[in-house]
Amino acid sequence: xxxxxxxxxxxxxxxxxxxxxxxxxxxxxxxxxxxxxxxxxxxxxxxxxxxxxxxxxxxxxxxxxxxxxxxxxxxxxxxxxxxxxxxxxxxxxxxxxxxxxxxxxxxxxxxxxxxxxxxxxxxxxxxxxxxxxxxxxxxxxxxxxxxxxxxxxxxxxxxxxxxxxxxxxxxxxxxxxxxxxxxxxxxxxxxxxxxxxxxxxxxxxxxxxxxxxxxxxxxxxxxxxxxxxxxxxxxxxxxxxxxxxxxxxxxxxxxx
Amino acid sequence: xxxxxxxxxxxxxxxxxxxxxxxxxxxxxxxxxxxxxxxxxxxxxxxxxxxxxxxxxxxxxxxxxxxxxxxxxxxxxxxxxxxxxxxxxxxxxxxxxxxxxxxxxxxxxxxxxxxxxxxxxxxxxxxxxxxxxxxxxxxxxxxxxxxxxxxxxxxxxxxxxxxxxxxxxxxxxxxxxxxxxxxxxxxxxxxxxxxxxxxxxxxxxxxxxxxxxxxxxxxxxxxxxxxxxxxxxxxxxxxxxxxxxxxxxxxxxxxxxxxxxxxxxxxxxxxxxxxxxxxxxxxxxxxxxxxxxxxxxxxxxxxxxxxxxxxxxxxxxxxxxxxxxxxxxxxxxxxxxxxxxxxxxxxxxxxxxxxxxxxxxxxxxxxxxxxxxxxxxxxxxxxxxxxxxxxxxxxxxxxxxxxxxxxxxxxxxxxxxxxxxxxxxxxxxxxxxxxxxxxxxxxxxxxxxxxxxxxxxxxxxxxxxxxxxxxxxxxxxxxxxxxxxxxxxxxxxxxxxxxxxxxxxxxxxxxxxxxxxxxxxxxxxxxxxxxxxxxxxxxxxxxxxxxxxxxxxxxxxxxxxxxxxxxxxxxxxxxxxxxxxxxxxxxxxxxxxxxxxxxxxxxxxxxxxx
Numbered sequence: 001x002x003x004x005x006x007x008x009x010x011x012x013x014x015x016x017x018x019x020x021x022x023x024x025x026x027x028x029x030x031x032x033x034x035x036x037x038x039x040x041x042x043x044x045x046x047x048x049x050x051x052x053x054x055x056x057x058x059x060x061x062x063x064x065x066x067x068x069x070x071x072x073x074x075x076x077x078x079x080x081x082x083x084x085x086x087x088x089x090x091x092x093x094x095x096x097x098x099x100x101x102x103x104x105x106x107x108x109x110x111x112x113x114x115x116x117x118x119x120x121x122x123x124x125x126x127x128x129x130x131x132x133x134x135x136x137x138x139x140x141x142x143x144x145x146x147x148x149x150x151x152x153x154x155x156x157x158x159x160x161x162x163x164x165x166x167x168x169x170x171x172x173x174x175x176x177x178x179x180x181x182x183x184x185x186x187x188x189x190x191x192x193x194x195x196x197x198x199x200x201x202x203x204x205x206x207x208x209x210x211x212x213x214x215x216x217x218x219x220x221x222x223x224x225x226x227x228x229x230x231x232x233x234x235x236x237x238x239x240x241x242x243x244x245x246x247x248x249x250x251x252x253x254x255x256x
Numbered sequence: 257x258x259x260x261x262x263x264x265x266x267x268x269x270x271x272x273x274x275x276x277x278x279x280x281x282x283x284x285x286x287x288x289x290x291x292x293x294x295x296x297x298x299x300x301x302x303x304x305x306x307x308x309x310x311x312x313x314x315x316x317x318x319x320x321x322x323x324x325x326x327x328x329x330x331x332x333x334x335x336x337x338x339x340x341x342x343x344x345x346x347x348x349x350x351x352x353x354x355x356x357x358x359x360x361x362x363x364x365x366x367x368x369x370x371x372x373x374x375x376x377x378x379x380x381x382x383x384x385x386x387x388x389x390x391x392x393x394x395x396x397x398x399x400x401x402x403x404x405x406x407x408x409x410x411x412x413x414x415x416x417x418x419x420x421x422x423x424x425x426x427x428x429x430x431x432x433x434x435x436x437x438x439x440x441x442x443x444x445x446x447x448x449x450x451x452x453x454x455x456x457x458x459x460x461x462x463x464x465x466x467x468x469x470x471x472x473x474x475x476x477x478x479x480x481x482x483x484x485x486x487x488x489x490x491x492x493x494x495x496x497x498x499x500x501x502x503x504x505x506x507x508x509x510x511x512x513x514x515x516x517x518x519x520x521x522x523x524x525x526x527x528x529x530x531x532x533x534x535x536x537x538x539x540x541x542x543x544x545x546x547x548x549x550x551x552x553x554x555x556x557x558x559x560x561x562x563x564x565x566x567x568x569x570x571x572x573x574x575x576x577x578x579x580x581x582x583x584x585x586x587x588x589x590x591x592x593x594x595x596x597x598x599x600x601x602x603x604x605x606x607x608x609x610x611x612x613x614x615x616x617x618x619x620x621x622x623x624x625x626x627x628x629x630x631x632x633x634x635x636x637x638x639x640x641x642x643x644x645x646x647x648x649x650x651x652x653x654x655x656x657x658x659x660x661x662x663x664x665x666x667x668x669x670x671x672x673x674x675x676x677x678x679x680x681x682x683x684x685x686x687x688x689x690x691x692x693x694x695x696x697x698x699x700x701x702x703x704x705x706x707x708x709x710x711x712x713x714x715x716x717x718x719x720x721x722x723x724x725x726x727x728x729x730x731x732x733x734x735x736x737x738x739x740x741x742x743x744x745x746x747x748x749x750x751x752x753x754x755x756x757x758x759x760x761x762x763x764x765x766x767x768x769x770x771x772x773x774x775x776x777x778x779x780x781x782x783x784x785x786x787x788x789x790x791x792x793x794x795x796x797x798x799x800x801x802x803x804x805x806x807x808x809x810x811x812x813x814x815x816x817x818x819x820x821x822x823x824x825x826x827x828x829x830x831x832x833x834x835x836x837x838x839x840x841x842x843x844x845x846x847x848x849x850x851x852x853x854x855x856x857x858x859x860x861x862x863x864x865x866x
Contacts, residue, residue, distance in 0.1 A: 004266050004270065007270065008269060008270060008273055011270075011273040011274070011276075011277050012273065014277055014280075015273070015276050015277050015280050018277075018280040018281065018283075018284050019280060021284070022283065022284055022287055022442060023442070025287070026287065026435055026438045026439055026442055027439065027442075034406075034408055034409065035391075036391060036406070038391055038395070038402075039390075039391030039394060042391060042394040042395040042397075042398050042400070042402065043394050045398045046394050046397050046398050049398065205388055205389075208389070208391065208394060209388050209389040209390060209394075210389075212372075212389030212393070212394045212397065213388075213389050215397075216371040216372055216373075216389070216397065218371065
């Protein structure tokens, strides 16, 4: 009995293992992107010849396959969307402008702009900007729990850029711009999108390929790369893996 | 899982799993080989096409390009335009080998500029969207040759940087065609697998039946054997291992049956021996539980039910002073012996001995030996010696004291002397009688009665003669001694003197212990096949408590009085022994104190004397 059990379990595991390997090999771009030493050497040579400063450890940046998602624009019905954001008692000023009390919502193409004032934002500064702003985003149900916020002080206004995340990775070209002054008046600008999993796994470019792409753009000549992070870009209605390459002068380049 | 308990299903599942595993391995080998062959083929093709000669030719094309060309209006054309033309020539040169390179929908060829931007390409999509900077392309960007045909990546590519312009010839196989084919192969194998599973399950079940059906038969047969039917038979056709096993089992069952019968016989024999043993036997296991006993043990221990006894409790109860630990933990090669007295009258010697089972102590056997008779015999022997000593010392003491008195009274008168010497003579007679009786008794005990030729005894004549002779003694006490024959008695053969002594002793006792004026009747009769002699008196009788010991040696009902009457205390013992030993008869006394005594003698008449 034990021999039979052991043998049948071993055989079953063996069969499952063989078929899993075959399936993944033939069907699914699943796993880690392999980078050979030759590829790393060639990339380093290319970056050096392009006069780009970099840390060689960047070539070993791990790159795993990521889950893709379909990107849906959720404000096709502008009135419905405005009602969702401002409430049903809003006033439609025209096809693209809606208001309720002091709050105004307008469409400019796909971009939505909301202007209003909030008592809680009075006295906003760089230190409390994120927490105060998040409360406002939450009231509009725009708060993605995993959002990266970049705060910028521009004169008397506080500007915050929120970058949403999908499956723990930033979606680089989907941003919510938030601007507020110390009186509590704020402007919110964003493209209302929703990410829906499509079950597709996508292999990102290898870090070497991304850096080579960066090197041949011609715009990168003479810069120093401070880091590179794998995230997403929205491309043709789909989330595709993309690399964000940061340079010492705080510029960001995106390679899909 | 119930299914895993059936050998049939186990074989079928194992069969199916093996087929699936083999098919999976074949599939994996097929896929790996296909990929490897494709990669190898790509490598060979590239090496074949881009040989030194062709590479030099391409370099030549690249280097001979005129970079600055005057246009019609006299202005210079831009370099890119010139490169495009150059690239076109390179593209055409490589395109001439497109057949060899196997350019198709999944394999494209491009001519790229120094930044790896496609200029001419067999794929419009690449022109529009560019292509990933692979390791090969990066190598070409560095002015080198790059080729990647790793098994672990889907694509294969080749990039060649040409001349000082660093124009890149790039050939890439995306792997779509290969992997599309592989997917079809995988699907094909999957369909085959499904078919193989169905087929192998049926085939496995069918094959398994050829093993399980005989096994089931064997199992059913083994169940019959287990239920005790060792004579059950089975038949497995063929000459394979199972039929050989069946034959071996049949043979084994036969031998087992034979051994079983032998064991049963042995057990019965042993049981019979145990049950017919005159000694009791108890057997205990090491826990002290009774596992066997015989009937004699129950009789000896005076118990009807023994099954519930335990060693320590039971032997403590009967004061045997032994525990199971004494036997199990101490080596007693000879066993241990204990003597106990049960109910104050039975003497039992117990011998405890351990026995072995599988090389270990398996339990304890206790043999119970009844020594009551020996013990009582020993007691009566001691009493007899004491009685004889006492009976002899009494007359000797008398004789000694009278003799000493005579020595001290030498001058005494004649009358005094005669009286004293009379006493001495009387005591000497008594001693002589005592010794004579003892000798007679001893002879009767050892059956060493002096051999005499049997004589005819006419009991009636004998009784008449004895009663006549004893009339004088009876009349002195005004007693009436009457002989009353009831019917005719046959003549018997034997020692008439011995019978006469017995009758005289009994009538003498009747005369002694019947008061003056009493009546003594002597009867003779034939009852069935026996001659019956009865002496009945209306004397003082014998108390009931004395009756059981009345035939014991030196037993006296009234010790002082009977000694005074001159008795030795051996008369009735000799009478009993004589009747039983010499005549094979019986003697019995019934009596009631104050009312009288009846002594019956029964002598069997041999058939020839009837």
